[in-house]
Amino acid sequence: MKQQQSRRNFLRGTGVALTLPWLESLPLLAADEKPSKAANKPPLRFGCVFFSNGVEPEHWWAKGSGASMEFGPAAKPLASFGDDLVFLRGLYHQTAFVSTSPHLGRMNLLSGAPVSLDPNDIRVGTSFDQILSRQIGGQTTVPSLVLGIEPNELRLEDGLSMLYGSSVSWATPTKPAMKEIYPSRTFDQLVGDGSGRRMDRSILDAVLAETNSLKPKISRTDKVKLNEYLESVRDIEKRIDRASKEERLEGWRPTLAKPNMPRPADEIPQDVPAHMKLMLDLTVLAFQMDKTRIATLMLNNDLSQMNFKFLEGVRGALHLDLTHNGRAPLLEAMYLKTNQFHVQQFTYLLKRMKEIDEGGTSLLDNSLLMLSSSLFDGDTHGADQLPIILAGKAGGALKTGRILDYLEKGNENRRACSLYLSLMDRMGVKLDRFGDADTRLADL
Numbered sequence: 001m002k003q004q005q006s007r008r009n010f011l012r013g014t015g016v017a018l019t020l021p022w023l024e025s026l027p028l029l030a031a032d033e034k035p036s037k038a039a040n041k042p043p044l045r046f047g048c049v050f051f052s053n054g055v056e057p058e059h060w061w062a063k064g065s066g067a068s069m070e071f072g073p074a075a076k077p078l079a080s081f082g083d084d085l086v087f088l089r090g091l092y093h094q095t096a097f098v099s100t101s102p103h104l105g106r107m108n109l110l111s112g113a114p115v116s117l118d119p120n121d122i123r124v125g126t127s128f129d130q131i132l133s134r135q136i137g138g139q140t141t142v143p144s145l146v147l148g149i150e151p152n153e154l155r156l157e158d159g160l161s162m163l164y165g166s167s168v169s170w171a172t173p174t175k176p177a178m179k180e181i182y183p184s185r186t187f188d189q190l191v192g193d194g195s196g197r198r199m200d201r202s203i204l205d206a207v208l209a210e211t212n213s214l215k216p217k218i219s220r221t222d223k224v225k226l227n228e229y230l231e232s233v234r235d236i237e238k239r240i241d242r243a244s245k246e247e248r249l250e251g252w253r254p255t256l257a258k259p260n261m262p263r264p265a266d267e268i269p270q271d272v273p274a275h276m277k278l279m280l281d282l283t284v285l286a287f288q289m290d291k292t293r294i295a296t297l298m299l300n301n302d303l304s305q306m307n308f309k310f311l312e313g314v315r316g317a318l319h320l321d322l323t324h325n326g327r328a329p330l331l332e333a334m335y336l337k338t339n340q341f342h343v344q345q346f347t348y349l350l351k352r353m354k355e356i357d358e359g360g361t362s363l364l365d366n367s368l369l370m371l372s373s374s375l376f377d378g379d380t381h382g383a384d385q386l387p388i389i390l391a392g393k394a395g396g397a398l399k400t401g402r403i404l405d406y407l408e409k410g411n412e413n414r415r416a417c418s419l420y421l422s423l424m425d426r427m428g429v430k431l432d433r434f435g436d437a438d439t440r441l442a443d444l
Contacts, residue, residue, distance in 0.1 A: 040251050042358040042366040043139070044395050044427055045287045046132060047295045049349065049371045050109065050168045051342035052304045053323035054378030055387045056335050062087040066401035074339035075389070077347045083401045084350060084364060086390040086444075090406030091416040092383060094436055096374070102381035104157060104164040107302055109374045109386070111170060112417040112435030119159050127170045128420045128434060130177055132294050135429045142189060144169075144294035145286055146177040147279050149272065150301045157303055165302035168374075179298065183264035183278040190282065190291045191259050254290040255358055261285060272310055276345050284352045287363060299342055302374060311337050323378035335378070346371045350391055367392035368423055386416055397426045404443055413439060 059074035069082030078085060095114040099105030105115045113125025129144060137143025146169045153162035167176035180186050211230070215223055261281060269275040279297055286292045300306045304319040314322070314334045322335045346369075353364035369391040376382040385407065393400055406414045417435030422444045424431060432438060 041395065042252055042361065042363075043290065043293055044397075045293045045295075045363075045367040046129065046423070046427055047283060047287075047349070047367065047369045048110065048129060048168070048297070049346050049369070050296065050298045051339075051345075051371075051373050052165075052298075052300045052302045053319060054373045054375030054382065055339050056332060056379075057377050057382070059336055059339065060376075060387055062403050065403065069401065069403070073336055075343055077340060077343045078350075078389070081347065081350050081354075081391065084354070084391050084393070085402075086398065086400055087403045088386075088388040088390065088406070088419070089404070089408070090385050090411075090414050091388055091419055091441075092376075092385045092414055093416055096383040099383070101158060101160060103303055103375075104160045104162075106374045106381070106383050107164040107168070109168055109372060110296075110420070112415070112420070112437070113173065115164060117160065119156070119161070122161050122163055123174050124164065124170055125173050125435060127168065127177075127296075128424060129169050129294055129296050130171050131431070131434070132424065132427055132429055133177075136427065137292070137294060140290060140292050142286065142292040144177070144296075145186070145189075145283065145292050146179050146296055147186060147283065148179040148181045148298040148301070149275055149279065150298070150304060150306060151181055152176075152179060153301060162301075162303070166298075168298050169296045182266075182268055183275070183282060184266050186279070186282045187259070187263050187285075190286050190289065252359075254288060255356060255363075256285070256288040259285060259289070272306065272308075277348065280345060280349045280352070283349065284356070284363070287353070287367065288356055299345055308334070308338050308341070311341055313337060343371070346389070346391075353392075361395075364391065365393045366395050368394045368398065368426060370423075385414075388416070388419070394426045398444070411442060413437075413442065415441075419444065 055074055059072045061072040062069055062075060064070050064082070067083050069079075069085070069087070071078055071087075075087075093106075093108055093112045095112065096106040096108055099115060099117070101115065101117055105117060108115050108124050110127035110129055111125030114123075116123035133144035148166075150166070152166040155162050157165065163176055167179065169177040169179070171177040180189070211226075215226070218226065264278055269278060276299060283295050283297060286295060300319060306319045307317075308314045308319055308322065309316075311334075314337050317331065317334065319338060322331055322338055349369065350364060353367060353369075354362050356363040358366055371387075371389045371391070373387055374383075376385050376387055390398065391400070392398070415435070415437040417437035418439055418441040421431060421434050421437055422440045424434070425440065
């Protein structure tokens with residue numbers, strides 16, 4: 001992957017990132033410095049909600065446009081959001097399509113890179129949410145939120161590590177981004193640590209340890225420059241702190257300065273819907289407080305063992321069994337209910353974000369959200385297309401209320417990575433190539 005070079009790098013501490021000045025001693029790996037939005041406009045946010053084991057193809061469709069858009073039974077919970085959506089058909093990852101591993105070999109949703117089938121070499125491409133985090137994450141306290149409901153699994157499946165099935169976000173090709181499943185820890189990452197830590201703790205203090213480790217590695221000239229830069233940032237930090245307390249900070253400000261929800265309990269909720277709702281609420285909180293602009297949430301792991309008995313009419317089967325149903329009518333009906341449930345979680349997120357006004361536009365208007373799974377037909381492990389729905393207007397950069405069918409168009413470019421290049425463009429990160437694509441998605 002070819003990245004544009006710039007004059008920036010970052011110091012990172014626990015949950016924070018600080019942009020460095022130009023230092024001749026360091027490699028250059030960050031994004032173009034040009035701001036993608038004016039300072040008085042709300043920033044763009046990106047969020048991905050993942051659900052496992054695909055859909056029932058017969059029930060996954062949409063027709064029409066705008067507010068009158070109609071949806072098949074699986075996506076029907078989105079009926080009141082037609083104006084805010086782009087329903088995509090036909091996009092896929094070639095490497096997933098040809099993989100001999102029917103499940104884990106397709107767990108490259110956000111990278112499009114090959115999944116290594118060598119048990120001794122855990123490897124898949126860096127996901128594009130983490131490309132965003134690496135390049136624009138330094139603009140917020142938390143570079144990205146990586147959330148889930150089920151824990152990482154360390155067992156093997158078909159001889160491969162279930163790290164693949166437990167992760168949709170990858171910080172590097174060989175390292176998944178750390179997924180948080182505890183609502184309380186997520187809350188603490190955003191607003192404190194639950195034991196009285198100051199919410200306005202100095203960013204410089206958080207990265208002091210890394211600063212000290214960096215200094216021996218750079219030239220004498222750069223050390224002077226770094227010290228001068230840190231002092232100037234400390235002065236700016238103090239000024240911003242004073243201005244914030246006096247409520248006269250220039251430019252755009254988050255609509256929420258303090259959390260509007262209590263800190264969740266320390267333990268993981270045992271009720272699955274309550275757990276998911278908490279994680280979605282925390283995602284909204286993070287976006288609204290501008291603590292992060294990039295988030296992923298796995299509603300379940302691939303090959304999920306989640307039991308959906310909490311849904312009316314779903315009895316005696318784990319999610320994996322429901323999706324691999326051999327077209328048995330009773331199991332198919334229960335599979336449909338799980339699809340609807342997953343879409344309902346996404347709909348809840350849209351509703352929350354659409355209700356938050358950011359000065360004439362909503363939080364949803366200023367976001368790019370994506371709902372998808374790594375499979376299409378869960379029963380046959382079909383990877384000939386992905387069930388992708390986009391939501392939010394990206395601050396006016398995405399025309400919604402549309403269905404884009406790349407199968408019907410006969411478009412030669414059906415690469416999902418072309419979509420990702422287009423989405424990254426809108427987030428202000430421009431790459432020449434990502435995954436298997438070097439062109440943008442037509443008509444988006």
